[in-house]
Amino acid sequence: MTVTFDHLKIGDVIDGPVFSVSRESIRLFCDASLDYNPLHLDDEYMKGSFGKTNFGGIIMHSMNNFALITRMLTDWAQPSGAIHRRLETRWLKPVKPGDTIEPTGVIKSKQVTAKSRWALIDVIIHNQNGEHVAIGEAMVEFPVATKVG
Amino acid sequence: MIQAPSSNPSFESDFWKDANLRKTWDEIIPGEPRRTIPYKLTHEAIALFCKAVGETNPLYLDEAAAKAGPFGGLIAPPSIHILLMFACTPTDDWMRSPGTVNAGQSWSYNIPARPGDIITLQARALDKFIKRERLFVVHDNVFFNQNGEVICSGRGQTIRPM
Numbered sequence: 001m002t003v004t005f006d007h008l009k010i011g012d013v014i015d016g017p018v019f020s021v022s023r024e025s026i027r028l029f030c031d032a033s034l035d036y037n038p039l040h041l042d043d044e045y046m047k048g049s050f051g052k053t054n055f056g057g058i059i060m061h062s063m064n065n066f067a068l069i070t071r072m073l074t075d076w077a078q079p080s081g082a083i084h085r086r087l088e089t090r091w092l093k094p095v096k097p098g099d100t101i102e103p104t105g106v107i108k109s110k111q112v113t114a115k116s117r118w119a120l121i122d123v124i125i126h127n128q129n130g131e132h133v134a135i136g137e138a139m140v141e142f143p144v145a146t147k148v149g
Numbered sequence: 150m151i152q153a154p155s156s157n158p159s160f161e162s163d164f165w166k167d168a169n170l171r172k173t174w175d176e177i178i179p180g181e182p183r184r185t186i187p188y189k190l191t192h193e194a195i196a197l198f199c200k201a202v203g204e205t206n207p208l209y210l211d212e213a214a215a216k217a218g219p220f221g222g223l224i225a226p227p228s229i230h231i232l233l234m235f236a237c238t239p240t241d242d243w244m245r246s247p248g249t250v251n252a253g254q255s256w257s258y259n260i261p262a263r264p265g266d267i268i269t270l271q272a273r274a275l276d277k278f279i280k281r282e283r284l285f286v287v288h289d290n291v292f293f294n295q296n297g298e299v300i301c302s303g304r305g306q307t308i309r310p311m
Contacts, residue, residue: 017203025201032194032201034235036162038247045247053250062251063231067202070228074206081219084227088255 002080005117005142008107014121016072016103021060023097029064037061060095065134069103069123073138076105082119082142089136093127100128105138117142161240170241174284174309177243177274183288185270188236192264195225198232224261230301233262233292237270244288248310252285256303260294267295275304284309 003012019025030036038045039059046058066089073084095101103125111118118139125134161167199209207214208224215223238244262268269292276287286309291302 019203028201030162032198033231034160034162035231036164037245037249038164039250061231063228063254064202066254067198067226067228067231070226071202071204074226078206078208078219084258086255086257087227088253090253091251 003076003082004080005082005110005119008110008119008142010107010109012107014072014076014105014107016105016125017068017075018100018102019064019068021064021095021097021099021101023058026058026060026064026097029061033061033063035061035063055094055096057096060097060099062089062091062095062134065089065091065095065101065103065125068101069105069125069134069136069138072103072105072123073121073140077140080142082140084138085118085141086139087123087136088138089123089134091134093131093133095127095133099133101125101133103134108137116144160236164245164247167240168245168247171246172243173246174277174286174311177277177286177309179274179276179287181273183242183244183272183274184239185237185272186239188233188268190225190229190233190236190262190264190266190268192223194232194236195223195229195264198229199226202226202228220261220263223264225263227256227258227261227301229262230256230290230292230303233268233270234290237268237272237292243286243309244307246310250308250310252306252308254303254305256301258301259299262292262294262300266300268300269293284311 105121105123108122109120121138123136272290274286275289289304292300
């Protein structure tokens with residue numbers, strides 16, 4: 001399905017992919033990202049505390065959230081010739097093996113600049129309990145030369 | 150013990166190695182460039198990254214489809230900087246300190262990275278501060294391809310281990 005800048009409406013929703021988190025998915029993300037921080041690998045280490053925080057077990061890479069939001073945005077933008085230009089995120093809650101996470105986007109505003117057109121998108125990832133684990137904002141560019149339709 | 154990743158056998162995956170050489174929060178100087186290492190991005194590394202996050206976009210994975218597409222060849226997903234960050238980071242760098250907790254990121258994308266690119270990273274701590282008894286560092290990062298073109302640039306915050 002494609003979208004055009006002109007037909008895009010404030011409040012339009014972008015559905016993202018459902019992602020099941022497991023020890024295996026976290027391990028695979030270690031290999032794929034080369035991020036072998038023991039936060040994601042070492043059960044013994046994770047019994048300890050980090051400053052004021054105790055996670056109680058290994059946690060998913062927060063950048064796995066980031067990559068999942070990216071996947072949602074590019075899957076939405078690319079078929080229309082739009083370009084994912086920016087993503088800013090904050091993490092609200094750790095994600096653990098057994099969790100299921102799902103990103104969603106909502107069109108917040110549209111902006112026309114001297115040379116291009118932009119959609120600003122609020123993004124949220126929620127888990128299986130409806131809790132927000134990550135929030136952020138994205139910018140997708142709809143170049144003027146993009147074919148309409 | 151962790152095995153070296155098959156995608157990059159020379160990569161040191163034991164993040165405790167050289168841990169004593171890494172700068173602590175007290176020693177990190179905002180503004181001081183980090184030493185980084187160039188990295189050759191391969192189709193295999195892109196494919197593994199795609200597998201880990203469930204990416205199935207043919208622009209990243211299907212050479213024939215990518216050739217006919219808007220970029221004229223295979224590209225990497227924008228989020229590939231997640232891999233590039235560690236691929237370009239030497240073992241004695243504080244980004245690898247065990248217990249480093251990511252507190253948020255913002256990234257801007259210029260052009261896609263492509264398989265075969267030789268990627269370089271210019272990076273530094275830009276700021277550090279204390280908030281609610283936690284030690285934060287702000288780092289900024291810019292990835293370039295072999296032609297000196299900016300691929301993407303980003304800023305992140307980490308909470309440093311105490």
